[in-house]
Amino acid sequence: MDTNQLLKNEAEIVSSSNQQVTLTTHRIIYDDKQIGKSKYTSIMLEKISSIEVHYRSWPQILILGIIAIAAGLVFAGQEEEQASLLCGGIGLFFCVLYLLSRKHFITISSDGGTRINLLSSGLKREALLKFVNQIDQAKDERGR
Secondary structure, three states, X not given: OOHHHOOOOOOEEEEOOOOOEEEEOOEEEEEEEEOOEEEEEEEEHXXXXXXXEEEEOOHHHHHHHHHHHHHHHHHHHOOOXXXXXXXXXXXXXXXXXXXXXXXXXXXXXXXXXXXXXXXXXXXXXXXXXXHHHHHHHHHHHHHO
């Protein structure tokens, strides 16, 4: 984050490696610039009403994968080699697709209704919770 954007007596605590999210002593800033769109959101720490860590996935895809693998095993028992390989391959494809569909999110909500939704790809739950704790600690210190 550009230090010229900081408020008086404000200091950066932590920011994401891509500089998309910055936590300061006064606020949390989300600055997303992509081709064809841009979003900048700033929420003062005392206005944060909740922080949620959650993940989304498509369990239906996993169920399809398990059903296809089971069908492959049934065909293998009946010595239907081509059908067995086809179902097994499709089942494995769906299982891998399920694993790739899981996405972790952090949602930071303000008491004014604004939300910051962060896709936290590649981060483990412990790292996400550490970031949430940093926000809570900064908010607590700001309230003193």
